Amino acid sequence: MKQTDSSLTSSRKDDHILLCLESDVQYSGITNGFDDIIIEPTLLTQFSSEEVDLSTTFLSKEVNYPIIVSGMTGGSENGRVFNESVARICSEFNIGMGVGSQRAAIEEPKLVDTYKVRHIAPNIPLIANLGIAQFIQGYDHVQAQKAITMIGADALAIHINPLQEFVQGEGDKNQSKALKKIVDLKQELDSPIIIKGVGTGLTKEDAKTLTQLKIYALDVAGAGGTNWSRIEYYRNKEVKYLSDKFLNWGISTKNSLLNAVELAENKSVKLIASGGVWCGFDAVKALLLGADYVGLALPILRSIGKGGIDDCRKFLSTYILEMKAVLAMLNISNLEELKKERHKILDKI
Ligand SMILES: Cc1cc2nc3c(=O)[nH]c(=O)nc-3n(C[C@H](O)[C@H](O)[C@H](O)COP(=O)(O)O)c2cc1C
Known part of the structure; x- marks a missing residue:
């Protein structure tokens, strides 16, 4: 029996979870780049780590920490349990x-519940998710709004992942209309938009173009963590001769950040x-370099x-304990101070 598009999407999401739990899905030979940034711990700290206040706002809501659990899943029973x-x-x-890409639920309404979490987390900033590939194939602000309303989200993240799509057997190989689609959406959608990659990073030119669109946020999703080319390589038996060099291609998270900070x-x-x-x-270190928030996926799943x-x-x-201890030993007690002091600290390097 031929699988329907929605059952294919659903089983792909389960493959992803399983591979991420059980296989080596990290980059090899390329790191997130943060080891290049040396920061020095003072002996004469003026704060207890418990005093350090990491609270900030995200999507107009107060949050206790500048941490976001990046979108991963939904669209299957495992995904529902995990999202909850x-x-x-x-x-x-x-x-x-x-949440992870809601394409499965747009295609198959029975899967909507696998993304819904507002009954558990009524107050947190919640981000809906769709891939640019779906917009290139015909989605517009109607499906975008549907994804947001479906879960009571505060924003929509649109992921752009050409490398992953190139390696994925069933992937969408032509992403040349990505920018045009984002421009259209920005005009038609009232909710905040976050543009994100999935782990290959951001060039300076990407950052320039995307920040000019005045989206709410840009997630640099740099290389050095989860490697989506590798994950799709494991799933696609037709591409077993792809080179390791190609499969480990990306711009480190540190360099992606540096490409984007001033422009953003x-x-x-x-x-x-x-x-x-x-x-x-x-x-x-990411905050010192100029990030407003950090996002993480794989360690949460694992x-x-x-x-x-x-x-x-x-x-x-x-x-969080580690973040607070490091900041205490840099003599910084909150994120406002960090923003003020960050250039001084980096200049010392
Ligand atoms: C199991 C899993 C599923 C993911 N699915 C999605 C997705 O549907 N949409 C998306 O934008 N990103 C997805 N991602 C990518 C993450 O949001 C994140 O950008 C990427 O994994 C890099 O973060 P990390 O190195 O902390 O894992 C997924 C990540 C994992 C681990």
Whole structure:
């Protein structure tokens, strides 16, 4: 029997979860780049780490930390269970959360519930998600609004992932109309738009073009964390001779951030640093470089997959403890101060 588009989308989402839980899906030979940034711990800290205040606002809501769990899943029973766990954690920590691509639910209304988390997390900033590939194939503001309304989201993230689509057997190989589609959507949609990659990074030219559109936020999704070319390579038996060099191609998260910081600041576009930002230490470095928020995906999936909500709670608590301790040892007690001091700290390097 031929699989329908929606059942194909649904089983692809399950493949992704399984591969991310059980296989090596990271970049090899390329890191997030943050090890290049040396920061020095003072002995004479003026603050207790517990005093450090990481609260900020995201999508006009107060959040306790500048941390976002990036969109991952939905569209299958596993996805529903996972989204509900993430929502519980994000509500507990009061941080932002994205769901994975809602294409499956737009195509098959029975799957809508696998994305809904407002009953669990009524107050957090919540981000809907669709791929640019769907817009290129005919979606417009109607489906975009549907995705937002479906989950009571505060914004829509549109992911652009040409490299992943090129390697994916069933992928959409022509993304040449991506920019035009974003321009149209920006004009037609009232809700904030976040543009994100999925882990190959951002060139300076990309950053320039996208920040000029005055979207709400740009997620640099740099290389050094989850490697989507590798994930699709595992799924697609037809491309087994692809080179390792190609499969590990990307701009590190640090370099992607550097490509975007000034441009985003000038246009008042918020900047999200994601792509292997998997410890509090690197999160602080991302903020020092000019990110407004950090986003993370794989460690959240893995901690929930291996040890459930308790393990994820431990992971995030440790991540935050690390961020606070690092900031205390840089003599910074809140994010406003960090923004003021960041150039001085980086100049010392
Ligand atoms: C299991 C899984 C599924 C994902 N699915 C989506 C998706 O549907 N839409 C999207 O924009 N990004 C998706 N991503 C990409 C993440 O949002 C993120 O951009 C990327 O994994 C880099 O972050 P990381 O290195 O912390 O994992 C997914 C990531 C994972 C691990």
